[in-house]
Amino acid sequence: MKTALFLFAAILFFSCNQGQQDTRQLQTRIDSLQQLVNKSYKPGLGEFMLGVQQHHARLWFAGTYQNWPLADFEVHEIGETLDDIKQYCTDRPEIKSLGIIDPAINSISKAIRQKDVEQFKKAFTELTADCNTCHKDNQHGFNVIVIPTGLPVDNQNFKPGN
């Protein structure tokens, strides 16, 4: 009986010990993974905005040349970048004003669907004003967005029918 008790206690002792060791190992792995996550690259709001700026310019030429498939692509790219901002820039309180451009984006999408260049230009002008409203509301009024006058790149054909 004594031997059985001793054996039982010994098994319990070793298995508890093993459990504690496993927990410690697991914690060490979690800590090092946490460090990796903290160090991983996350683009900042300014970097995302550079993307938005590029798509904004491309969208203008696609729309005014009535290259509707390209315009549709560019407006979706803006939408995707806004989604990324919402996902990755949660530490920036300014992003609560992002919705300010939604109505203009919707009007642009509608103009693209209807292939209406005048409506497109009107909605694009509204969008550009909304970019600046948000910048002004968030102490970035010095970032002034305008309707582009020159092609954003010269290695792409923005005209339709290619």
Ligand code: HEC
């Ligand atoms: C949430 C409101 C908001 C909206 C809407 C918005 N922006 Fe911004 N934008 C910001 C903020 C805040 C910054 C400063 C980011 C930083 O701290 O780096 C910024 C920065 C920028 C910059 C400067 C980037 C750089 O690093 O030099 C550009 C260009 C820009 N935005 C373009 C646009 C365009 C184009 C639109 C409209 C299609 C737009 N933004 C709409 C808030 C906004």
